[in-house]
Amino acid sequence: MAARPRAPVPDKRRIILDAAVKVFARQGFTQCRVADIADEAGVAYGLVYHYFRSKDAVLDTLFLERWEVMVEVIGQVDQQDLPAREKLRYVAGFIDDSYRHDPDLMKVIIVEVTRAANSFGRTHMPDIQRAYGRLATIVEGGMRTGEFRTAVTPAFAAMAFYGVIEQVLTQWIFAEGPIGDEEFDRAKDLIVETVCGGLNG
Amino acid sequence: MAARPRAPVPDKRRIILDAAVKVFARQGFTQCRVADIADEAGVAYGLVYHYFRSKDAVLDTLFLERWEVMVEVIGQVDQQDLPAREKLRYVAGFIDDSYRHDPDLMKVIIVEVTRAANSFGRTHMPDIQRAYGRLATIVEGGMRTGEFRTAVTPAFAAMAFYGVIEQVLTQWIFAEGPIGDEEFDRAKDLIVETVCGGLNG
Amino acid sequence: MAARPRAPVPDKRRIILDAAVKVFARQGFTQCRVADIADEAGVAYGLVYHYFRSKDAVLDTLFLERWEVMVEVIGQVDQQDLPAREKLRYVAGFIDDSYRHDPDLMKVIIVEVTRAANSFGRTHMPDIQRAYGRLATIVEGGMRTGEFRTAVTPAFAAMAFYGVIEQVLTQWIFAEGPIGDEEFDRAKDLIVETVCGGLNG
Amino acid sequence: MAARPRAPVPDKRRIILDAAVKVFARQGFTQCRVADIADEAGVAYGLVYHYFRSKDAVLDTLFLERWEVMVEVIGQVDQQDLPAREKLRYVAGFIDDSYRHDPDLMKVIIVEVTRAANSFGRTHMPDIQRAYGRLATIVEGGMRTGEFRTAVTPAFAAMAFYGVIEQVLTQWIFAEGPIGDEEFDRAKDLIVETVCGGLNG
DNA sequence: AATGAATGAGTCTTCATTCAT
DNA sequence: AATGAATGAAGACTCATTCAT
Numbered sequence: 001m002a003a004r005p006r007a008p009v010p011d012k013r014r015i016i017l018d019a020a021v022k023v024f025a026r027q028g029f030t031q032c033r034v035a036d037i038a039d040e041a042g043v044a045y046g047l048v049y050h051y052f053r054s055k056d057a058v059l060d061t062l063f064l065e066r067w068e069v070m071v072e073v074i075g076q077v078d079q080q081d082l083p084a085r086e087k088l089r090y091v092a093g094f095i096d097d098s099y100r101h102d103p104d105l106m107k108v109i110i111v112e113v114t115r116a117a118n119s120f121g122r123t124h125m126p127d128i129q130r131a132y133g134r135l136a137t138i139v140e141g142g143m144r145t146g147e148f149r150t151a152v153t154p155a156f157a158a159m160a161f162y163g164v165i166e167q168v169l170t171q172w173i174f175a176e177g178p179i180g181d182e183e184f185d186r187a188k189d190l191i192v193e194t195v196c197g198g199l200n201g
Numbered sequence: 202m203a204a205r206p207r208a209p210v211p212d213k214r215r216i217i218l219d220a221a222v223k224v225f226a227r228q229g230f231t232q233c234r235v236a237d238i239a240d241e242a243g244v245a246y247g248l249v250y251h252y253f254r255s256k257d258a259v260l261d262t263l264f265l266e267r268w269e270v271m272v273e274v275i276g277q278v279d280q281q282d283l284p285a286r287e288k289l290r291y292v293a294g295f296i297d298d299s300y301r302h303d304p305d306l307m308k309v310i311i312v313e314v315t316r317a318a319n320s321f322g323r324t325h326m327p328d329i330q331r332a333y334g335r336l337a338t339i340v341e342g343g344m345r346t347g348e349f350r351t352a353v354t355p356a357f358a359a360m361a362f363y364g365v366i367e368q369v370l371t372q373w374i375f376a377e378g379p380i381g382d383e384e385f386d387r388a389k390d391l392i393v394e395t396v397c398g399g400l401n402g
Numbered sequence: 403m404a405a406r407p408r409a410p411v412p413d414k415r416r417i418i419l420d421a422a423v424k425v426f427a428r429q430g431f432t433q434c435r436v437a438d439i440a441d442e443a444g445v446a447y448g449l450v451y452h453y454f455r456s457k458d459a460v461l462d463t464l465f466l467e468r469w470e471v472m473v474e475v476i477g478q479v480d481q482q483d484l485p486a487r488e489k490l491r492y493v494a495g496f497i498d499d500s501y502r503h504d505p506d507l508m509k510v511i512i513v514e515v516t517r518a519a520n521s522f523g524r525t526h527m528p529d530i531q532r533a534y535g536r537l538a539t540i541v542e543g544g545m546r547t548g549e550f551r552t553a554v555t556p557a558f559a560a561m562a563f564y565g566v567i568e569q570v571l572t573q574w575i576f577a578e579g580p581i582g583d584e585e586f587d588r589a590k591d592l593i594v595e596t597v598c599g600g601l602n603g
Numbered sequence: 604m605a606a607r608p609r610a611p612v613p614d615k616r617r618i619i620l621d622a623a624v625k626v627f628a629r630q631g632f633t634q635c636r637v638a639d640i641a642d643e644a645g646v647a648y649g650l651v652y653h654y655f656r657s658k659d660a661v662l663d664t665l666f667l668e669r670w671e672v673m674v675e676v677i678g679q680v681d682q683q684d685l686p687a688r689e690k691l692r693y694v695a696g697f698i699d700d701s702y703r704h705d706p707d708l709m710k711v712i713i714v715e716v717t718r719a720a721n722s723f724g725r726t727h728m729p730d731i732q733r734a735y736g737r738l739a740t741i742v743e744g745g746m747r748t749g750e751f752r753t754a755v756t757p758a759f760a761a762m763a764f765y766g767v768i769e770q771v772l773t774q775w776i777f778a779e780g781p782i783g784d785e786e787f788d789r790a791k792d793l794i795v796e797t798v799c800g801g802l803n804g
Numbered sequence: 805a806a807t808g809a810a811t812g813a814g815t816c817t818t819c820a821t822t823c824a825t
Numbered sequence: 826a827a828t829g830a831a832t833g834a835a836g837a838c839t840c841a842t843t844c845a846t
Binding site for chain 4 (some may be wrong): 514549558572573575600
């Protein structure tokens, strides 16, 4: 009798990571105890330590899993034959969609890592800088083709671009209710319009 | 012999606040113990609690002292008869100078409050929103006079503007050595040029 | 012009003692801080320490002031030419009236001293025993004249008599509302009736 | 070789409770630190908090464990077909034996709970009142059959009876040396003789 | 792999007491 | 006498991590 294909049972490690996202998002990394992760995952306390060296390692794993994808995406977009503005729009859209698809994970990454200057933000500085660097490369390309002005340096422009995106996500994170699809769609355009078009236009 | 005028002796409460800025900047709020503040201030442990209800209250006080000044400044700038772009430049310059003058304090405010979504950032949300609101009013004025395009809402523009500034300060905070005067001076222009001029120009 | 007689202004020391009774009764000795006493008295913090060596000394003073009167009364009653039962009734009445007249003070004495075996009860054991001794002397007299049976020792009888009184006061202390005059009046009789008459009668 | 039967190894929770009795009795609840309990039990500090929510919870547990047995016993005695006086004697004997068997535990219950009006006494008032109520029921039965006079109310008699017992235990608690068996035996009779027989007899 | 009991370092806060004025 | 700032010891509680099964 042929076994029917079924959704793969996620292994315990994955279950723990997913549970960690939930509790980190809900309570914050510091406020959450390892026991909360285990409870949310429905596994024994000690199993968290079987799969991860420490509580920190759980967050490190979550962050890197997603961040490396993002850095990779930024790199690949830059390979495409597109106007620089379209490349930035694609990046903004990717991050925007990441939040739309898994707001808890993005909340954790933003709040607990990229904005946490005294803890994980410092640890992962090289990773974060890598993303900045790739964004700067995109801007640089736009300047080389004459699409972008050279009033600011590529590095500054990249930083500003990321700063605007992070601020948008932060707004959503603080928002009470869920964000509507129209708002997600509009955000992509507003971000690019602000950074590329400027207020004076 | 005539007594030379001397700087007024700061009271103990002030000494404690100033010491707290130093240790919060150096070690981070969480990593610093109340004993560190007392030691840095050269006062007895208990005196911190004589003047402040809790460790949290020390940070609250530091934040509000400076933040209210900033909100006030933004409001007053908007009263001036100036192009909106000049108003934004003034605000950027004020924050920039705040960092130049007292980097430790600004570091604490940015890192421990405005970017700390799960702790003081949440507590002081109303204060932070008040600043956003005043920035939005400046942008709105610019749009009303036709100086600014209306491609994005005033609120979005204010948020983006603040996001860029915060990101610049964050860079400085992470930087190893001290920031040079030229960099401070240039930053004001770059921020405004980015948000107002845009990359496309 | 002749000065009119006026109520004597209580000195600060007295004011502090009276305030202490209030706050000890309200919050309990341990739960009340020295600052609470000073606040209630309307004097400066340090003045409490000008008049009293320590917080403990305040309670010691309050206790002894009243307790010595009581011991004295028990002694004097025993000098009278009265049946032993009447003597006991007088003592019960005196304590009963003490509570009626100043429930806060009696509450403090009972709760914080005579029933506090691990703190002031131990310190003032000799004082408390002195009262027991005088009660025993009364009982002993009753036995010598044949008024009382000798089924129990005078010491045991004294202890029982005091135990019943303390339990009655404890009930009042725990009671929500104020105690009515009839209850005070009846209590004196019930106490004596119980200890002298017995349940079998 | 046949394994000799051995006493079951008490679990750590029990060990902690027993250690707490010792140190509470020796130093008093307030004077004892949680570390003292852990040391006496020979376990790590944190284990106390693994089993109990707080230091208070340890005492609550100790009190209730024993008090509920006592309340139960009083209720069961009343079911027996005995003269009321015999019932009271049985209750006095049970409490007396409780002290004889485990003076530390009884000391803790009396000193730290039933006589501690401002702390645990208040918390456990309902439990204490439940015991009073059952004693009153016994007295009431004695009055209904005519065995007891109705000069005082059952509630008052119950309170007096308990007051005398508590005072006896308090004497023992304060006593320097150990109490002899004869004194324990005699106490049962003296208590009942005092409350039932009365001094006048 | 899985469990959860056991460990113990770390720190905020309280508050009685002292002291300079 | 009167004030209140200054001192610092003490202790409950948390929780990441380890470890024996």
